[in-house]
Amino acid sequence: MRSPPALINVEVIDETDEGTHYRNTLKILGRTTTSDELYTADEENYRTTSVYDDEDFSGELFFDHTETEAGTHVRLHGDIEIGTSLFERALRPVVTRYMNRQYRNSLMTMKELIEVEYAAQEPEPVES
Structure with a gap:
């Protein structure tokens, strides 16, 4: 499976009209954490949203999609709380860079x- 190296496991918990609930297990900077995620798609505004909630990591990530001549541009932004200790606050810029690189x-x-x-699905040209 080709996925971000931090992603150890993904379990689909439930799919509803509200969105899809996942349980993700990540290993970031040597620390393993499991978070519950609600993934929703707003097709009208070309945005997908992931809401995370666990004791170490909570917040929202927004993925805004914009169509361009070259393809689709995706912009990631959000508000994530990593923890309140001095160590966790000092780690925030490192985690931010790491997450940006992983998502890219x-x-x-x-x-x-x-x-x-x-x-692979495109039909081959017909010779005449």
Whole structure:
């Protein structure tokens, strides 16, 4: 499986009209954490949202999708609480850089996989 290295396991808990509930297990900077996530898609505004909630990591991540001539541009932003201790607050910039890199790499992997799948499904040209 090609996924972000931090992602150890994903379990689908429930799918409802509200969205899809996941339980993710991540290993970030040597620390393993499990978080529950609600993933929703707002097709009208081209936004997907992930809401996380656990004792170490909570908040929202927003993925705004904008179509361009070159493809789809995805902008990640959000508000994440990592913890309240001095150590956890000092770690915040490191975790932010790490998450940005992981999501960028994850999106590039998805793009590659989609392009390969799309190319495999295209009919071959008919010679006349």
